[in-house]
Amino acid sequence: MIKLESKVPEGKLADKWMNYKFKMKVVNPANKRKYDIIVIGSGLAGASAAATMGELGYKVKVFTFHDSSRRAHSIAAQGGINAAKNYQNDADSVFRLFYDTIKGGDFRSREANTYRLAEVSNNIIDQCVAQGVPFAREYGGTLANRSFGGAQVSRTFYARGETGQQLLLGAYSSMNRQVKLGNVEIFPRREFLDIVLVNDHAQGVIVRNLLNGNIEKYSAQAVILATGGYSNVYFLSTNAMNSNTTAIWRAHKQGAAFANPCYTQIHPTCLPVHGEGQSKLVLMSESLRNDGRIWVSKKAGDTRSPDKITEDERDYYLERKYPAFGNLVPRDVASRNAKYVCDEGRGVGGGRAVYLDFSDAFHRIGKDGVKDKYGNLFDMYKNITGVDPYEIPMQIYPAPHYTMGGLWVDYNLMSNIPGLFVLGEANFSDHGANRLGASALMQGLSDGYFIIPYTIGNYLVTENPEKVGTDGSEFKEAERAVEDNIQKLLSLNGKQTVDEIHKRLGNILIDKVGMSRSEKGLVEAIQQIKELRNEFWKDAKLVGRADDLNLTLERAGRVADFLELGELMAVDALHRNESCGGHFREEYETPEGEAMRRDDEFAYVAAWEFEDVGKWQLNKEPLVFENVELAARSYK
Amino acid sequence: MGWLMKFVNSSIGKKFVMALTGSLLIMFLCVHLIGNLTLYFGEEAFNSYVSTLDIVKPIVRVVEFILALIFIFHIYFGVVLWFNNKKAKPVRYKINASSDSSTLSSRWMIWTGGFVLIFLVMHLSTFWYAFNFSGEVEIDGVHQYYIIVTDWFKDPVYASVYVLAMIFLGFHLNHGFQSFFQTFGWNHKKYMPLIKKLGTLYAIIVSLGFASLPIYFFISSLGDK
Amino acid sequence: MNNENLNLALHIWRQESREAKGKFEEFIVTVSPDASILEMLDEINNRLEKEGKIPIAFESDCREGICGACGFVVNGRQHGPLPKTATCQLHMRNFKDGETIYLEPMRATPFPIIKDLIVDRSAFDKIQQSGAFISFNTGSAPDANAILVPKEAADASLDAAECIGCGACVAACINASAMLFVGAKVSQFALLPQGQLEKYERVQEMVAAMDEAGFGSCTNTYACEAECPKGISVINIAMMNRDFIVSKFRSKEVES
Known part of the structure; x- marks a missing residue:
């Protein structure tokens, strides 16, 4: 059983983040350069985190499987980014944005996290404007806003239908500045394959160089995963072709709890x-x-x-x-x-x-x-x-x-593995069971620009993780495990291609763990996924070599992880005997056909602990609401 | 001067030299054409124009020297750029579809320019050499400029090469005119379409203006026989 | 949506590695007109994998025309024959039954071929790292509305900033010039009040990085603009030229 400590600071909701910042330990400016930090993923969360930590003086290494860090899927977000600026004078406030977000999430997120998100939303807009993001403007030169679903105020900032692209390019440009200054080093075309724990602390990563298949080891005093969501488990989704769950899934298998996997949008x-x-x-x-x-x-x-x-x-x-x-x-x-x-x-x-x-x-x-x-x-x-x-x-x-679920993190955005931080869509934190429009960009940037730079310093001073090289036995073992897995995959010489199996997985999931779920369907889905997984490890067919650019191998590794995650999604959906947000159980609907939330029994975060493939232990983090009243949604 | 060398060696610097020399040559062509058109006003008009130039020979020599420098820079940088560009793109596509995205005159600058250069050599070795060094310009106190020129124009081979060169020059100018605006950074949504049209018009006027002369004299000579 | 399937003869460039010699390989396919050209390649690859053969390597990610990962040359045209369309958005209904189609990687010395249709575009990242940013640390920004930006300037900046970094401009250019890309990146900042302070240093650094990477120079054919999936205007090149020339003739530069 793992210990889930949310580490929410004391005080009134509006003071928590301020209190935290005052009480946290800070790293002396001269000492920051002694710390190596690894960031996996270069989307909004990863790039903004890398840029800001570089500015602070940390030595940051960023890994992305793309040819350029600018291609992360944040780039495809269209609509906009919310902030409680109240520039439209329509009675918006931090509290209102917080309330809309937590209500939109059907009261399944942590109050303190969601409030902090609303609180720093304003800084994000300031920061992005300063770095030259060309937001839409009024003729008077001020910023323009549009309204978006789930809100009665006009608080969404946008740049045509390309807001995600512009925000990502902004973060990318800030990161590039740090590359030039020598604080950030980018490693493109590297796929994260495992995390390395030294004394139970995240201290390094194993990545595969996608060009030549080399398995590379890197060590650091903290590791940040900012690898996005897992919608591609359904095969057909709006996510980019290469979006996957591998990073968070392998971390999960190393002990990081996976929270609310059934919350998908x-x-x-x-x-x-x-x-x-x-x-x-x-x-x-x-x-x-x-x-x-x-x-x-x-x-x-x-x-x-x-x-x-x-x-x-x-x-x-x-x-x-x-x-x-x-x-x-x-x-x-x-x-x-x-x-x-x-x-x-x-x-x-x-x-x-x-x-x-x-x-x-x-x-x-x-x-x-x-x-x-x-x-x-x-x-x-x-x-x-x-x-x-x-x-x-x-x-x-x-x-x-979009997937609201993800790795469990505390208020510091740290998973239950010390030193392993998770940002953006990859964590479960701010959206509860459903995400409102124009909130994903907000979360990615708030995590990266304004939260992790503080909380990571606190961790580094408190825990003072030592500098380890990559020669230790932990690294060697992790490397061997990764290589074995690759060999195991490449030895598959059955009849079905990886894509064919992935499509079948997608069909099971969209049908039974998609928009509408039932006990019967979920039980079937679990069984079918188990069988499909066995089939994959017997009947999949791979081609190519390990020491070469091998797109089949890349996909196979990702699909193997999806085949395990898919089951957990069904397990989580089956255990959650209520309907909330993106999770709708047919057994739990009101006579009017509405979602029936069951706050007395299910107002908690379901954090799943990995025991073995197909076997998990459930941990619950109760959700306490002190500042909002839990209301039912009705759209009649 | 280090900064200038650095500038000239940069890609935009080389382009700048091309545009600057090109724009000066465009102006020179205009003056040259006006001079040539005096041919249409008869022997006397042309001869007096040329002999006027003769009077201010020292100035003409200086201008010629500058002009030669401009030509040399234009040609030298053009060739250097062409070689660099070849190096940047040594392999062409299997299917050549470049006409779907750009104009012929823009892609053929090196070839139209090259042909004009060959013509230039020929041109210098005939008219310019004859006017300056042959000693045939004055027979019995009468200027022979008009006779020399019109004689050459009556030569069908010379006249056709001349006309062909002017067509190439037209293409070269058509692209070059608007191109120097772009390189100097004077591209504007509102004015650029007009500049492009002006460039085409200028190219047509200059090439037709020059080419009309050999055509006119060649055709007239047919009547003489 | 229910037109007849198309029968096509594809000639696809196959090249094992950067050093290897490549050649066209022919594939005869039947494909739905509703499939995108990348989905057609997916199908071929699925078939190849089933036969135990190495699939055709090509890049793609978002398949919505915004990430810039995809892009190869279709019958001599970068991103295919449609204007303002990335390869991933090119559907087979734009081809005729019985047509022969040649697919090649982008050709440019600074974009060496990695495998089949994949080229290495990291030169673009290097150029941007040299100066495509506004030096502004997180946390020090004034209120967003403290910096007024004329709507026109914001729109023009966004026009340039829409660049997806796909490399089509370089691929389409007879000189493999990257000036449309660099011009867009320079102008994006130069057009905004926030970008003024570093305007001249930025353009110098970025042009130097561009030259360093071995791109050709611009001969104003404007093929880049015609093939750009985002329709980025060559006005951005003109603005870059102007800023660069001015920057070189400024007294600060002369003194140093």
Whole structure:
């Protein structure tokens, strides 16, 4: 049994972070250069952490599997980043942002962490503007804001539909400055394969050089994982092709607790799957639901073209079930209902897609009006599908998009392994069971720019981890284990390709551990995943060598980890006998068909401790709410 | 002067030299053309224009020297850039689709320029040499400039090479004109389209203006026979 | 969405390593018009793996046209024939049944081939490390609205900052010049009030790093702009030229 200490500081909610900063131990400026820190991942969290720690004087090594650190998937975030600046004078405040975030997360996150996130949100915007991020501006030269789902104020800062790209390039530029100054060293095309523990402290990493297959060892006094989420466990998701769980999963197998793995977010407005060869899903802005109406045929297996289906043969199911919110119900509700109608065979042509129809909007504001608002999205849709959405209604289907779950961390963002810190989407910390729009960028940067630089100093002074080389037995053992695993993978010479098995895993998960989950389905899923995993280790087929650029091998390692994680997701979903946020259990819905949260029994963080493959021990960190009242969501 | 050498050796510095010398040559061509067009006003007009230049020979010599330097710089840097660029891209694509993304005149600067250079040598060795060193410019107190020029123009081989060179020069100018604006950093959303059109117009006027002369005299000579 | 499948003859560049000699390998495929060109390669690779053969190496990540990881040359055109489209967004419906398609890696000396269609673009990172930043430590920033930025300037800066660093400009250029990329990176900062203080040092450092990396120079063919998946304007090159020339003739530079 591991000990889960949240280490939330004393004091009133609004004073906690201030108190922490006052009481924490600080590293003397001259001593900082004596500390080596390893950062895995160069997205928003990793790059901002590396840049800031470099500025402070630490010696930072950054590892990324990309050819350039600028390619991390943070770059694809479109909408924006929240901050409680109240520039619009609409009564926004740190507390309001905190409240919206914790409520949006269905009261399944730690109050103190979420409050701190809201608190530093303002510093993020200041920092990004100073480093030259070209945010949208008003004609008077001040920053512009837009509103976003789950909030009644206008607090989202943005740079066209490319906010993630601009913020990442900002962090990347700050990191580059530290590279030039010699404080940060970047190691591209390196894949993290294991963490090295010395006396139970994280003191190093084993990485594979993806160009020549060399297994390399690096030591440090602290290791930071900022490796993003695991939506790609579903095979088809909006995540980038290479996004994976390997870093956090291998750390988990070394003892780091995995928290709330079943909290996944499935975004309702993505392009549907076109066929077997589909490699990933593309997200379209949710704003489309402001003017588009979602419908399917009332008949199952209706293969007629949409214009042949008359008005009274159509089922505008969201408007029918949720008359108050209609097509604007939250993400999870919209996604779940799309699944239901498609399960009934009423999806487009009996398949897995629903119509998003702008005919009414065309009548109301004209095609030009629609074009003004959504022109770029319509163009994107046409480019990808080859169908003109001005003529034929769009088809959409939900897609896995973000994972709220991740490695368990305390208030310091440190996992239960001393010296192993986890930032951004890779940790479980701030979003609870559901994440609001424009909050992911905020969390990544808050962790990297404003939290880890403090908390890591506190750790280094308190624990004073010694400098170890890479010659110790721990490093040698870890290296050998990694090499053995690679050999084991390369020896597989069965009949199925890695992708084929990954797709099958994805199908099990999206069906049974996706938008809607049931006890029966989850029990089946666990069994099926176990079998599939066995099949992988018998029947997968790998090609190529270990000492070469080998894309098959890279994928195989990641899929092997997904096959273990997938089971844990199902195990977690099965144990959580309630519905909350992105986790919807069919057995736990109100008579009105709403999610039924069970705060008396499940207001805790489920932190799973790895015992063996397919075997975990559950640890609970109770969630205490002193500042907010737990309310039920209703969108009727 | 170290800074200047460093500047000139940088990629943009070399470009700057090309643009600066190119823009000066563009101006020179304009003056040259106006002079040449006096041919259309008859023997007397042309001869008096050339002999006027003769009077201020020392100044002309200085100008010629500067002009030669400009040419040499333009050619030298052009060739150096071309070799550097070749080195940066030694392998071409299997399918050549470059015309889908750029104009012929922009890609063929080295070749149009090269042909103009060959012509220049020929041009210098005929007119310029004859005017300055042959001693044939004055027979019995009468200037022979007009006769020399028009005689050459009546030669079908010379006239066709001349015309061809002017076509190449046109292409060279078409790209070069707007190009020097870009290199100097004078590209502006509002004015650049106009500059590009002006460049094309200038290229047409200069190449047609020069080429019209041999054509005119060659055709006229056909009538003489 | 339900058009007939296409039959295509693909000639794909195969090269085992940087030093190895490469050649085109032919693949005859039948592919759905709704597949992207990368999904077509996925399918070929799946087939190759099943046959125990080494799959075609190519890079891609986000497949939404924003990360800049993908990009090879399709029938002589970087990112294929469509304007403002990254390779990952290029769908097979843009090709005709029976067509022959050549896929090659980007060709440029500073972008050596690593394997098949993958090239090494780390020169871009080196250029950016030389000066593509505003020197500003975390924590010292004034309130965001204390720095007013004209909307026009912010928009123009974003136009330049949209660059995805894919290398298409270098690949498309007959001189393998990186000036569109560097120009965009220089202008992105030079256009903003925050970027003024280091404007001249920045352009000098970055141009020096660019020259060092062995890129060719710009002959203003503007092929880069035509092939850029983000449509970055060559005006950025002009701005860089201007800043660079001015920086060299400033008295500070003359004295040193």
